[in-house]
Amino acid sequence: MGYKVAVVGATGNVGREMLQILAEREFPVSEVVALASERSIGSEISFGDDDLRVQDLAKFDFTGTDIVLSSAGAKVSAQFAPKAAAAGAVVIDNTSHFRMDPDVPLVVPEVNPEAIAGYKKKGIIANPNCSTIQMVVALKPLHDLARIRRVVVSTYQSVSGAGKEAMDELFTQTRAIYVNDPIEKKQFTKQIAFNVIPHIDVFMEDGTTKEEWKMTVETKKILDPSIKVTATCVRVPVFIAHSEAINVEFENPISADEARAALRRAKGVSLIDHQADEGYVTPVEAAGDDLVFVSRVREDYTVENGLNLWVVSDNLRKGAALNAVQIAERLVKDHLKK
Structure with missing residues (x-):
């Protein structure tokens, strides 16, 4: 027997990916409903071989809706997620609004699937930030092996994380540079074409950006509250897939070979680390894939028990839509059996 699934924000980048992944993975649906704002009413969107x-x-x-996959912005989720939950649906929300609510589980299925059971408190499960998801998937097997003490991460985040309009701006600015047209900035604070911008989301009182704060607090909630995290989040002129340079300090000794062995066994991880030309993964290879790729594993000799990692993943898939669908899969397997 199938489940009635509603996708909120269905016309956005992540909403489209959600529909595609539901079809690809043959999620047991009886009906799929595509929901969006008034301006999109009546338009059609693909779901497998069908149009919705x-x-x-x-x-x-x-x-009568069983599951809601929501990715329409924090303000929209704040209004409609409780409404859907009150009607009996379980909401898997991809926005930031509920992530730090103590009564809402924040879940990455490869890391803390047991937390899904907490959905009963409010009928809502939160999907973490895209940059957090790929990092904790890579860190989980290492934390189990040697206990992480501190993480220093610098991100290289694609423009798709800021939406379709941001992707259009990168394309338009790149074309403008080649034909010598004026550069227009609408989605980003500075030119993004042929540039990098160390600014994602709003600035906070201590000088960090909210994206950096998210990585810190979400990692603690998902993986271990004792882990210290400091992040620098940077937008780069890449269309799809985020990259991260991660430095990790552990409580216990761990070698690069031991780390590689643990990563090879880890769910959702692909270790590609040949320490040679082309022996690592870049965003171009990761785009469209479901895995978190780890490369350039090496020991950091400047600290005790330190490692460096290079981590790349498709932010629209594992960083958002796929993670939400994987949560739904575990939800129906363990909690919503019909």
């Missing part, structure tokens, strides 16, 4: 007509989120009755 987009319905108005503001007028939709969630009664």
Whole structure:
């Protein structure tokens, strides 16, 4: 027997990926509903071999809906996720609004699947930030092996993390440079084409950006509250897939070979680390793939029990839509059996 699934924000980058992944993975659906804002009503969107007509989120009755996959912005989720949960649906929310709510589990299935059971408190499960997801997937097997004390991470985040308009801006600015047209900045604070911007989300009082704060607090909630995390998050002129340079300090000794062995066994991880030309993964190879790729594993001799890693993953898939669908898969397997 299948489940009635509603996708909120279905016309956005992540919403489209959610629909595609539901079809690819043959999620047991009885009905799929595509929901979006008023401006998208009546448009059609693909779900496998079928086309779905987009319905108005503001007028939709969630009664009878089993699962809601939501990726329409924090303000939208704040309004409609509780409404859907009150109607009996379980909401898997991809926005930042509920992530740090103590009554809402924050889940990466390869890392803390047991947390899904906490959905019963509010009927909501939070999907972590894209940059957090790929990092904790890579860190989990290492934490189990040697206990992580501190993480220093620098991200190289693609423009797709800021939405379709951001992707369009990179394309438009790149074309403008080649034809000598003026550069227009709408989505980013500075030119993104042929540039990098050390600024994602708003600045906070201590000088960090909210994206950096997210990586810190979400890692603690998902993996271990005792881990110290400091992040520098940078937007780069890449369309899809985020990269991260991660320095890790452990409580116990761990060699690069031991780390590689643990990563080879880890779910959701692909270790490609040949320490030679082309023996590592870049965003181009990771785009469209479901795995978290780890390369350049090496010991950091400047600290006791230190390692360096290079981690790359498709931010629209594992960093958002795939992780949400994987949560739904575990939810129906362990909690919502029909």
